[in-house]
Amino acid sequence: MSTAAATTTERLRRLAGTARDADVDVVLVAPGPDLAYLVGRSVASHERLTLLAVPSDAPDDAVMILPALERGGWDGSPAEAAGIRFVTWLDGEDPYAALLGELGDDLGAAAVDDHLPFLHAFRLQSARPELRLRPAGELIGELRMRKEPHEIEELASVGAAIDRVHRRIGEWLRAGRTENEVAADIAAALVEEGHRTADFVIVASGPNGASPHHEASDRVIEAGDPVVVDIGGPNPAGYNSDSTRTYLVAGGVPDPEFALVHELVRTAQRAAVAAVRPGATAESIDRAAREVIEQAGYGEFFITRTGHGIGLEVHEHPYIVAGNTRPLEPGMAFSIEPGVYLPGRFGVRIEDIVVVGDEGAVLMNTSAVDLITVQPSVE
Structure with a gap:
């Protein structure tokens, strides 16, 4: 056999x-x-x-x-x-x-x-x-929900592919282009870098970033805009990537709170990653991220769960959310993606995929989570 x-x-x-x-x-x-x-x-x-x-x-x-x-x-x-x-x-x-x-x-x-x-x-x-x-x-x-070794290899491979796309973001993201134009270029790059297809491409600039699942639009990106870029799709074996970074377009006058909020979300995301270990409950990972944001006074603007399982589907078990008391086990794979969404102004989300290892979280994504200001390209 x-x-x-x-x-x-x-x-x-x-x-x-x-x-x-x-x-x-x-x-x-x-x-x-x-x-x-x-x-x-x-x-x-x-x-x-x-x-x-x-x-x-x-x-x-x-x-x-x-x-x-x-x-x-x-x-x-x-x-x-x-x-x-x-x-x-x-x-x-x-x-x-x-x-x-x-x-x-x-x-x-x-x-x-x-x-x-x-x-x-x-x-x-x-x-x-x-x-x-x-x-x-x-x-x-x-x-x-408990991934076998070959499945973890597939998640690592597709995670590396999505990282390569994020590292190329400066090729497409700049003032004067529409969200749709940037999204089309990113979708093509997803396939170039090893995805079977682009399953979703969220490019949410300025106030559109306050909508977590904003669809790319004809809004023209402006200098000084924060831009949430949430992208992913399956590799040839069917295993999915899902990674979000929030960028700042150079020039203009950024919202004075943006850098502070970005650092807050980065800290919350790292706190949740650090909380991952066998035996910890799914809801405790959500709590680790949420406490950071609540203590800074932005709790009402963290309007999503902290994460979702991933594998052959982008969203599957286990869900990293309040009320899920399931203990984590080695091999479980899920996103960690806290965010702050300020209506009419901007949003910030940072997302990585992790797998529960024997000692803690094993990251499937390695692209930078620090604030990146995208500079204008030289024609």
Whole structure:
């Protein structure tokens, strides 16, 4: 059995174990990052049903139902090599009844992953009204949030790629250009530096920086503007980067509070990184950053959580937020991104990805977090 097939088999067995502990009879996984994690690939089938069914008492009997027209795309896949049984259906046939027939009449509770469209969940429920559907996100998240060594290598690689883009920011960011123009150049650079695609490019200048998820606009960047640049995307293996720096455009008259706030956010971010260690709770990392900002009198302007898990998705478990008492474990990967957002004036966010190591945080990003003033380019 190939390494990829062995990984698929091992992950399916681990998933079955968590399902048994949760009194779930079968886990149903739709195309998306959960399927990619479990079987090494994911092929969308649009409105047609594709679904992996993993029985909790017999993971080696996992079955995937999919349209006949999609079957060829799985030839030679880890799923096929691991012995997953493929059941195909033709347009005009009822795939829901076919799947339920494969799973038997004694099916009680089924956990469905977060990416299964309501259309499919509804039709499964209609085909067997007594079937109890439950969310599977937490079950699969239990597996995905602890990154294996090869996954950490992928996060380090894509982290280095995003660092290279940030170090080139002076090529594009300058007064007189629009946010959209700068964002387009950054998106191209993300691909040049090793990303499969640019998943998101936030360029938020001046007062736009006070909106954490501002979309790039036609606003012309001015001298003296703070500019939040939050960028990321997947590498060829599907693992994501996510890194934010806040720059100052040279010239003009900067907001007199900007340098102070930038240093405050930098201090809060470093405090949260320093708090990372096995056994610390997720919420304690949020608290470490938040206390720095609150003590300086800016607590009401820190309007986001401190971080989110990352891997095959940009946002996944664990979430670094108040109320999450989960203890951190080696291999967990997440962002640390405190920010201060002053409406109508500017925002500051600094974000790195960290992995929990045996002794503390292992940074996946190494580009400078100090305040960088972007000088005009020489034509």
